[in-house]
Amino acid sequence: MSSKKKITILGVTGSIGQSTMDVILSAPDLFDVQALSANSNVTHLAEAAIKLQAKQAVIADKTQEAALQDLLKSYDIEVLSGAQSIQDVACVPVDLVMAAIMGFAGLRPILRALEQGTNVAIANKEPLVAAGALIMETARKKNAKILPVDSEHNAIFQVFEEHNRPAIDKLILTASGGPFLNWSIEDIARATPAQAVAHPNWTMGKKISVDSATMMNKALEIIEAVHLFDIPCDMIDVLIHPQSTIHSMVSYIDGSILSQMGASDMHTPIAYALAWPDRMESSGNKLDLKTLSTLTFQPPDFEKFPALSYAYKCIDIGQGACIALNAANEVAVDQFLRGKIGFSDIMRSVAYAVDELYPKMSGVALKTVEDIEELDNTVRQAVKHHNQVIARE
Template sequence: MKKLSILGSTGSIGTQTLDIVAFHPERFRVEALAAGSNVELLAEQARKFRPRLVSVATKAHAEKLEGNIPEGITVMYGEEGLRAVAAENDASVVVSAMVGSAGCEPTLAAIEAGKAIALANKETLVAAGHIVTARARRRGVPLIPVDSEHSAIFQALNGSRIDDVLALTLTASGGSFRDRTRDELEGVTVADALKHPNWSMGAKVTIDSATMANKGLEVIEARWLFDVDYDRIRVLIHPESIIHSYVEFYDKSVIAQLGAPDMRVPIQYALTHPERPLSPAESLDLAELGKLTFRPMDFERYPMIRLAYEAGRTAGTATAVFNAANEVAVARFLAEEIPFLAIERIVETTLEKHDPVADPDLGAIREADAWARSEAKLCKF
């Protein structure tokens, strides 16, 4: 039986991971869960899965949680609690599913503890890819992708050499506004942006999908996961989200991974690889679907994807700044403080002001992250 810890258990990836655990109770045991402020859902998860440890954001949240969960479950909070869930328990696999750069340090702690990482927190590699991958190699720890796009590439590469790869192509749904022109984006609301046509995701990721920042983050993540340069990473809009990504080899063979848009499929594969047990997801019926459609990526329509490539090629602290500025801008939009199109303007302005540090250590990354957040909070548009 495989023992799991989940960082971000009350989020979209975390709850769907627990769906897989419930579907395969003979395969998995939950050792530890970490959440932020959703105490009610975490208490429900603790009662159902009986982990040995749970952690929440603050002492007040911990006090609220105690008394609402079974006896014998240790309750912790803050950074100490995250570290305990990530590294200080008997789990062999840590599902890194926290949203944002806050997931970086607990993921590094899990790597240092020798845990296998099922990685859904793309910001960990975006901000500190050179550090994370180097430490994983040194510790012999696998980084198994959970994102549907990276899981697809991981599966398509099975048994192949990365030296034989001509290009990796990440597919993108196009997000909530894929059929709107830029002029039609003026005045769109938060509610409009949260109506993703294909996927069930959290608010932040759904907004990132609408701006294409999410795909930009995935491009940077792919560079580190698969050790390829940006010239070999491409993006294609595929509205149906059936081909999750594909690999083209130098012999011009193309291997793609297909499936219904259900995150439980890549989550389960990350947990059971190389086995493929029965999934709770629906089977794909191509005859019923009828056709698949594709559009080239438009870097003018989606400036965030252009900014991601530019930050990735600049490297150093530029990618951490891209991510941090985007997190703040999205939060400002969700709070209805700024219009939708201001997200990309804030990110671009912050990047233009930044003086990148090459080959940064964690301290320099933290400083760049903090600087970018401060700039993005104050940025006018």
């Protein structure tokens, strides 16, 4: 990279945001940070803004603006607050926006950045699941590049031969199987939040850790891959790979399978996205092939992890079903982590949203971001009410 890249990080206090900060701090001569955002963690946002010498810091929670102002009063950093301000800083010209806001809330900032023709590194699955077609079309129209940060899609991005697209046979998403891979269905149903967030290989946020435990994480990745790589879902397979060494693969018609390997460390795909189309030294762990004794693979158990079946089902039904699946899952995971519902109630919530609720709304138009947000909100409210009724029974 010949000159410093200008970077904005949306969601800097989360797991991906913190790892992005690590990578940037390890190579200060390569990056210039424009703006940072956080939802409500004002202390960590201020610390990040100071360390990265950001020009702007945005807190989504407006009630925290005064606290942020106080923490940054000795620094030449503009302080902003509110969801609209996050969209505004996403529009400021930079070379790359790292979109790491958790959940569906990241959709509008991603669209705003793409509308400026800015390349976006997408680290959160939910916007692509709910609005993948809109995101990809916006990027195409504005000639902006979308760089996947998810380790699986980042792996595919690295070995996907666009010039040989007709020769691609399958995309193979690998999955660790999560903490409950070898548990019985009965034991899984009794899982606690502490058990669900204890991922065997990766250090992640609580929401994505629970998604890994249900394998909803992989279900969302199937839907993402359809949009990111313009590949039909019947060309996307999931393969359990407990060691999480091969992050995903592309199979070609000549029998070749190209894979990307690496340590279970998000610093690697983040460094790839930040440096693209170049490469940079990563501050993360490196894979030592000499220490590998075994790489194992097995097909997923669709009965134990029904989220996978719902991914294919929702793709076949259409965008609205994908929105319903994502909204129901976000609500249910939050309720599970707060002890309001049991682990098995997460998939019951998804089943309710996709099988019972959405068919009654299937005529809803989904042409704009407002349409998408309206359906998302309707499903969320319905699932919250549904789960409250269940909890009282």
